[in-house]
Amino acid sequence: MPRPRKRATRRHPTPPGRPRRKRAASAAPNPRGVTSHDVASLAGVSRSAVSRSFTPEASVSEKTRRKVMAAAQKLGYQPNVIARSLITRQSRLIGLVMGEWENPFYTTMLRDFTEKLGGRDYQLMLLASRTPADVEAAMRMLMRYRVDGIVFVSASPTPESAADYVRTGGRLVLLNREADGLPATSIVSDAARDGREIAARLLEAGYGRIALTRGDARLPSGVLRVNALRQAIEASGRARILVDRSGVLGYDAGRAFGNEMMALAEPPDVVVCSTDITAIGVLDAIRLDRRLAVPAQVGVVGFGDIPAASWASHELSTIRLPLAAMIDLAVSTLLAEPGAATTPRRIVVEGEIVVRSTLRGAASRPA
Numbered sequence: 001m002p003r004p005r006k007r008a009t010r011r012h013p014t015p016p017g018r019p020r021r022k023r024a025a026s027a028a029p030n031p032r033g034v035t036s037h038d039v040a041s042l043a044g045v046s047r048s049a050v051s052r053s054f055t056p057e058a059s060v061s062e063k064t065r066r067k068v069m070a071a072a073q074k075l076g077y078q079p080n081v082i083a084r085s086l087i088t089r090q091s092r093l094i095g096l097v098m099g100e101w102e103n104p105f106y107t108t109m110l111r112d113f114t115e116k117l118g119g120r121d122y123q124l125m126l127l128a129s130r131t132p133a134d135v136e137a138a139m140r141m142l143m144r145y146r147v148d149g150i151v152f153v154s155a156s157p158t159p160e161s162a163a164d165y166v167r168t169g170g171r172l173v174l175l176n177r178e179a180d181g182l183p184a185t186s187i188v189s190d191a192a193r194d195g196r197e198i199a200a201r202l203l204e205a206g207y208g209r210i211a212l213t214r215g216d217a218r219l220p221s222g223v224l225r226v227n228a229l230r231q232a233i234e235a236s237g238r239a240r241i242l243v244d245r246s247g248v249l250g251y252d253a254g255r256a257f258g259n260e261m262m263a264l265a266e267p268p269d270v271v272v273c274s275t276d277i278t279a280i281g282v283l284d285a286i287r288l289d290r291r292l293a294v295p296a297q298v299g300v301v302g303f304g305d306i307p308a309a310s311w312a313s314h315e316l317s318t319i320r321l322p323l324a325a326m327i328d329l330a331v332s333t334l335l336a337e338p339g340a341a342t343t344p345r346r347i348v349v350e351g352e353i354v355v356r357s358t359l360r361g362a363a364s365r366p367a
Contacts, residue, residue, distance in 0.1 A: 034077045043071035054079045055121075094334055095125045095142035097135060099154040102250050103277055105304040106153055109175070109323060113151070116331050122148070129155045136161055143168065149334035151175055157182065172344075173330045176321070178220040179344060185333050187326050187347045191221040194319050195228030197353045198272060198301060199236075201317075205360040207270040207299055208239045211261050213254070213282075214274035217246030222274055229272070242268050249274070254281025255289070262290045262298070269298055270359075276302035276309045276318055283314060283358065300358040315357040322349050 036050045043050070045064055052058040053068035071077075094117055100106050114124050125147060127138040135152075139161040142150055149171040150157075157165075162172055162182045172184035179186040202210065210233065214222045226244065233239050242264075248257045254273060258281065261268055271286075273279035279302030286292050286300065294300060302309060305320035329347055355361070 034075045036077070036079070038075055039068060039071045039077050042075065043067040051079075091146045091148055092122050093125055093145055093147040094122050095127065095138070095145075095147040095150040097127050097129050097138045097142075097150065097152050097155050097157075099129050099135075100249075101128065103154075103275055103304070104306040104308060105276065105323075108306065109153060109327065112323065112327050113331075116327055120331070120335060122335070132158070139165060143170075149173065151330055151334070152177060152184075156180070171334050171336075173333055175326060175330055176221065179346065180220070183344050185330075185344050185347065187329050187349065188221055189319075189321050189351045190348050191224035192228040194303075194351050194353075195225040195230075196232050197351075198225075198319070199229045199232035201353055201355065201359065202270055202272075202299075202301075203233070203236050203238055205295075205299065207360070209266065209268045209270070210239060210241045211243040211245070211268035211271045212241060213243075213245045213248040213257055213271065213278065215247065215249035215278075225274075242266065249278060251277050251281040251284075254278035255285045256281075258282035258285025259289055262286060262292065267298070270301070271298065272301045274303050276304045276306045276316060278302070279316055279318070279358075280308065280314055283316065295358050295360045299360060305354055309354075310356070317356045317359040318354050319351045320354045321351045325349055 036047050040047045040050050043064075045068060049060060049064050050068050050072075052060040053065045094113075096110065096113060098106055098110065110124075110126065117124055125142065125145065127141060129135040129138050135155050135157055139150070139157050143165055146168075147170065150165065151173045153175050154177070156174060156177055157172070159182060162184060166172060166183045172182065174182070174184050174186040176188055177186060178188060212226060212229070214226065216222065230241060230244075233241060243261065245257065248254060254277070257278075258271065261271060261282075262285065271279070271282050273282060279300050283294065283300045286294055286298050292298055300316065302316050302318035305318045308314060309316040309318050326349055329349075
């Protein structure tokens with residue numbers, strides 16, 4: 001049986017004088033669908049002008065930049081960084097591999113790196129590495145993201161993974177670590193000079209029984225510093241090193257070491273540590289646990305000059321590293337122009353001893 005036909009609906013013309021009913025306005029465009037072409041059309045500029053307006057230090061007039069930014073804001077446009085990286089072959093990402101999270105020196109370094117790179121329109125990818133396997137896993141992850149450079153802090157890659165990364169065109173920087181033959185630029189303090197400076201200050205203050213403590217005994221910078229200090233002390237004939245202990249790192253380890261030293265039949269009259277946080281642990285052991293006077297009975301020296309070193313409750317004497325200069329050198333190495341020379345080099349910076357109230361004679365040399 002044939003189906004009945006639908007009755008056709010007739011459109012009646014709008015009577016004269018009556019306003020035509022408007023269709024409902026369509027929803028605002030999804031910002032994810034807005035392209036640089038849309039921004040260029042609205043701003044009345046070329047697509048390359050849009051690209052330059054969003055690229056730091058690119059050549060574009062201020063008038064054009066304002067027009068582009070106004071159009072982008074109106075459309076809700078944000079440049080697609082991933083798409084741009086495919087064109088420019090630059091991810092604008094820098095990897096940072098860090099091992100010592102407990103040391104506030106490195107958290108200060110992390111903050112400064114983030115600010116410096118952000119000012120150049122680069123972002124930081126932070127990966128933790130407590131073991132050699134962690135370091136290798138971090139290298140593989142960063143290579144997958146095609147990072148433009150990698151900084152190693154308190155960690156080092158293997159020669160094989162470093163070579164693999166450099167072959168891709170990336171750059172490696174080791175901060176406060178020796179490169180040891182790696183294809184990387186190392187930025188280190190003059191460790192031997194630091195050791196001699198500490199020894200001279202201890203001898204000047206009249207200390208005679210010295211205890212040394214450090215974390216990893218294999219670190220070249222630590223070896224250089226301790227050897228230089230030892231040579232200066234032995235050459236003076238006025239003091240001697242009672243203890244040279246490695247594997248002591250962090251506040252708890254420092255406090256335990258301080259208590260152990262003060263319990264000796266012949267305790268040291270000064271303790272020199274490889275980090276400030278270890279030195280603060282030693283300081284609390286001497287003052288709080290053993291009730292000894294600092295610096296009259298025992299002196300304490302740290303390394304790094306973290307913010308807590310200058311607190312009134314500590315006033316720790318220490319070696320201050322030029323952290324801002326070291327980070328500037330690292331950033332300039334990582335972000336050098338593609339055609340610039342990239343031969344790995346060793347850059348040496350000088351620290352300075354800061355004498356506060358944990359060493360005798362601080363009143364005559366305020367810091």
